Amino acid sequence: MDHPVASSQLTDSLVKRLAGPSTGKAGLAKDQTEINRIIAEASKGSKFYENEKKKDKDLTERIARILKLRDEAIEGVDLAKIEHHVDKLIVDLESERDLSQVIVHFDMDAFFANVELLHDPTLKGKPFSVGGGVISTASYEARKYGVRSGMPSFIAKKLCPELILLRSHYEWYNEESNKVFTILRRYDPRLSAAGCDEGYLNITPYLRKHNLAPDECVEEIRRTVHAETSLTVSAGIAPNMMLAKICSDKNKPNGQFHLAFDSKTIVEFMGDLSIRKVPGIGRVNERLLESVGVKTCGDVYTHRAVLYLMDKQFGLRFLLRTYLGIASNEVKPYERNERKSIGAERTFSPLSSTKDMLDKLEEVAAELESDMESSGWTGRTVTLKFKLDTFQIFTRAKSLNHWVNKKEELFAVGKELLFPELPISIRLIGLRVTKLKDLKASTSEGIKRFFGPAQQAASGGKRKASDVDDDDEDASIDQEEQENDDDVMPGFHEQDEADIDPSQHDVDDDEGLQIIPPPANTRKRPPNSVPDKSISHPPTLRSRSKSAGPSRSHGAAIAGPSATSSTPSETHTCPVCNEVLSTNNTGLNEHIDYCLSRDAIQQAQGTSTKVNKTLSSGDTTKEYAMNGLKRLKLRPDAPAKSKRKG
DNA sequence: GCGGATCAC
DNA sequence: TATGGTGATCCGC
Incomplete structure (x- = not known):
């Protein structure tokens, strides 16, 4: 295929994409165009750039499909009639509006x-x-040059040669974060944290109790934070969380913005607002919506008929509520039982040797075990994640019949998931555990059962948080939360309790929320170039349909006699020696470990060792072999090329 | 249940 | 001279 010299081949969308997701946040530099040019220039030709280019191309094609859909949908329909219908829907939504709570972001x-x-x-x-x-x-000061979060340092240096690069001091941030949250909880003990530097308060009860106006109160909050921490904070005051969040950006830094609590003002406010400012609308959905003429929230109304016809892809109700400025006002603290997953991952310079990858995997498994141990979780599904040196990301998961949280097992499952992919070159590897069980939940079990039904009732009916005032049941809930606070140990990532999901603002109860689902599987190419695991596995083991046909070629061909085992239902190909084995996963792992250690020894000693196919014992051998590996200095493998999709 | 995609911080 | 880590959710199989 021809390579149109990349110069001047840059589309606007690609240039913007390269500039990163946080452009358009705050502090627009004067010359964003020039900045974008520098960024694109610095990125050009890199693997990262090529991947972004491909994603941009895919998105462009996706937009073309959407426009085609739209054209087919509007053909011969009475748009005015649809608009009228949507207008009735809007009236219904409007009746849901709740202006009774004062929410602060x-x-x-x-x-x-x-x-x-x-x-x-x-x-x-x-x-x-x-x-x-x-x-x-x-x-x-750095932002004036176009330096943004998420930007690689070497590009930031190009934008601002005098830039001073500091290392992170997470302990410091945690310390200050805790101070700030402690202050803010004086105004609403049910504070909802959204990360370590932002969150939501419902100050309605506080205002009543102290007979304060919202602006006064928020000024006092910000003053207090500054007095006690020397840090400045911006705030938004509005009737719900989505609006409050948008408002906190209005007078940043060190400012606050109070949106009037009346429907007309709110709709006008939303009208001019870029749809990108809405939590949940990212860069992709921004482009998709733009393609049908929606750039501002007000455009949702203009194009309501088309959006109605394409409800499936755009989520009409969500967009209408956005247009109206209606969202959840239920501010509540994070609860342990909301956690869905726990994981660890790491990026490094691209690796392709099996041993190097296993070393990384083992590190990640150790880190994950440590995190699960300290935070008290175990789980039943393990997901391996890896990113190729091309920046393509893949995940492979396996559900188990028992609980896992130990390094050895995390590592073992990770290996099992990794090996079938093997000839790959990766720059990231990670493990994540889902289907969690809370190991610290036992004590509060009784309490939970007692309050459980009440909670359900409360959330089932759309409770207007107006009953937040002073009550007694909250006291007991608070007790539970204090327990939770205890187990949030200041580990490496203190984020733990701070992972409220902001997208829930909109979710509320109803709402299909996913704005614009991607089209059906945009063909992803499984990364592995080796056909080997063509052979059958236990039913659930992945048998991904590869771009290439049901490769029976390579692996099967090599099928040396090896063990003569009977059951063909369990055969695996060793990714190290390529031998086909009739064994289960445990046996495969043992074999691989053995192969690896043999390779390592040979490489280190330059001697050849006889292979013993029948592996002796299990665990001890494995341990020993791996430990041996770590002590030996290995010649780095020649990078296996992982081929890129055409 | 799995894998990809999107999003937020 | 080499573009992060953690967690959630949704969709289509």
């Missing part, structure tokens, strides 16, 4: 950067950033 200004400032005041007024290879937060 607070957002710490350039949080990491300002905490660094506390520890080194000489940074004041200088452009600096926090983070490692990728920037977490940029000071406002």
